Amino acid sequence: MRTKATMIAAAMILFLTVFLTACSSAGGMPQERERTLGKQSGDILVGVAWPFADRNEGFREGLELALDEINETGVLGSKIRLLEKDDHSSVTDGLTIAQAFANDPKLTAVIGHRSSVVTVPAAQVYDHAGLPLIAPSSTAPGLTSAGLDRVFRTIPNDTQIGTTMAEYAHSKNYRNVAIFYTNDEYGRGLANSFEDGAKSLGMQTIDRLSDYKDLNDLRRIADKWKLLGCDAIFVAEVMPDGASFIADLRKAGLDVPVIGGDGLDSAALAGTAGAAAEGTVVASIFNPSAANDTVRQFVQHYKAKYGEEPGKLAAQGYDALKLLAYALDKAGSREPSKLTQALKETSSWQGASGLHSFDGNGDVRDMPIILKQVAGGKFDYLN
Template structure:
C-alpha cells in the first residue's frame, strides 16, 4: 500500500510540473516537427539490462531494414533508455523523452506498471506512444489521443483463456496471480469471463508463506474439486510457482497468459512445465511467408530463434515507419491519425488495426502447449 501511494505521489508531482506547460510543450513539438526535413527521432524505453529478451535485437533488425530507404525519405534515429522495470526510473525516462521536442514517438515500456503512468506523461506532452507489451486496459482509458497498444489487452487474453477452459470442461479453477498491474488485470478478466461461461473460481491467491502453506492450500483445493489452475504471472515467478505447485502434489492442468510465453518457462520449470498451456502473441512456427522470412533473418543475424519480444520490437518500428510514410509527416498528431485510419497492417505477430482509443483489434492470439520441452502452437 505504501509503495502504491509513493507511485501515485510521483505521478501527481510529474503531471503537476508538466500540466501548466503541457499545452505549450505539445504545441512546440507540433510546430517544430511540422518541418519535415530532419531525421525522425524515436525514443525506446525497455529494461534492456535485466529483461531484454531479444527486444533490442528485433529493433535493430527493423531499423537496418527501414533505413535502407528511410521512412518518408528520412532516416530514423533511436534514443534508447533502460527503464529498469521501475516506475520511478520509467517516469524519469518518460519525462526526459517528453522534454525532447525533436522526438516524434516512443516505443515501450515492457511492464504495464511502468507503461500506464508513463503514458500520462507522453499524452500531456503530445508525444506518440506505441506500447508493444503492456496489457492493462487502463493504458487506453480516458480518451487518449497519442497512445496505441500493439497487442491484445488483459480482457481479450482473459476471454481467450476462459474460452479454452470451458472447451476443456474445467469446472473448478484456482487463480494464482501477481499482485501488480499485469497480474491483477489478467486475473480479473479471466475470472469475469470464466464466471460468465459457467465456471467456478474456487480460490484466488497472490502469495503464500512457504511450501507447507502451499501444501495446505493444495489439500483444500483438492477437497473443493480443483481441476485446473490459471496463472496470471510473468517470468521467473510464474515458472517458480509451477515447480512449487508440482512439488506440493497438485497434478491438474495448468494454463496462463502471455507472461508465461517464454523460453525461461522451459529453462526454469523443466519437465514440470510439460503440458502447460499459454496464450501467445507470436508463433515462430507459423507457415506465413513473412514470419518465416523474419525468423530466418533474425536467426542468420543473431544465431538464435526470435522470441515474442523480438517480434514485437520488429513490428513496432515497421508499423511506426509505415504510419510516418502514410502521414508524410514527423508530427505525432499526423502519425496518430494515420494509425487510426489504417484498415489493417500485417506484421510478423499478426494483423493490426486500431479503434478510436488506440486499442488494437482484429489481432488474433494463439495458444501454445509445452510438448517434449518445446512451446508448440496448438491447433
C-alpha cells in the same frame, strides 16, 4: 505486508504521475513539439524505453532488424534514430525517462515500456506532452481506458487474453478453477478478466491466491483446493516467478492442468520449472511457423542476423518500429498530430505478429491469440 507495500507503491505512482504530467503540460509542449517537428529535417528521433539489461528477450534485436530494413531506403527522406533508455522495470526510473522524453520537442514518438505498472503512468506523461506511444508489451486494460488520445497498444489486452484462456478452459471441460496471480496492474487485470470469462461460461473460481509463505503453506492450500474439486489452475504471473510457482505447486502435490497468460510465454518456463512445466498451456501472439510471407521473411532475416529463432518480444519490437515507419509514411509528416491520425486510421496492417487495426481507445483489434503447450521441454503450438 504485501498490502502495505502495494498501497505505498500506489501512492508513489499517483504522486509521481501528477507531478510529472503537470510538468509535461507546462509551456504548451504539444504545440512546441508540433512546431519543432513541422520544420525538422535530418534524423527522425524515436525514444525507446525497455528493461534492456535484465528483461530484453530479443526486443532490442527485433528493433535493430527493423531499423536496418527501414533505413535502407529511409522514411520521409530521412533515417530513423533510436534513443534507447533502460527503465529497469521500475516505476521511478520509467517516469524519469518519460519526463526526459517529454521534455525533448525533437522526439517524434516513443516505443515502450515492458511492464504495465510502468507504462500506465508513463503514458499520461507522453500524452500530455503530445507524444504518440506505441506499447508493444503492456496488456493492462488501464493503459487504454484512461481516455488518452495518443496511446496505441500492439498486443491484445488482458481482457482479450483472459477471455481466450477462459474459453480454452471451458473447451477442456474444466469446471472448478483456482487462480494464482501477481498482485500488480498486470496480474490483477488478467486474473479478473479470466474469472469474468470463466463465470460467463459456467465455470467456478474456487479460490484466488497472490502469495504463500513457503512450501508447507502451499501444501495446505493445495489440500484445500483438492477438497474443493479443483481441476485446473490459471496463472496470471510473469517469469521467473510464474515458473517458480508451478514448480512449487507440483512439489505441493497438486497435479492438475496449469494454464497461463502471456506472462509465461518464455522459453525459460521449461528451463526454470523443469518437468513441472510439462503440459502447461500459455497464451502468445507470435508463431514463427505461421504460413505468412511477412512472418517467413522476418524469421529468415532474424536468423540470418542473430543465428537463432525470434520469440514473441523480438516480433513485437520489430513490428512496433515497422508500424511507426508505415504510419510516418502514410501521414507524410513527422508532426505528432498527423502521425497519431495515421495510426488511428491504420487498418489490417500486416506485421510479423499478425494484423494490426486499432479501436477508438488505441487497442489492437483482430490480432490472433496463439496457444502454446510445453511438451518435451519446449513449446508446441496448439492453433
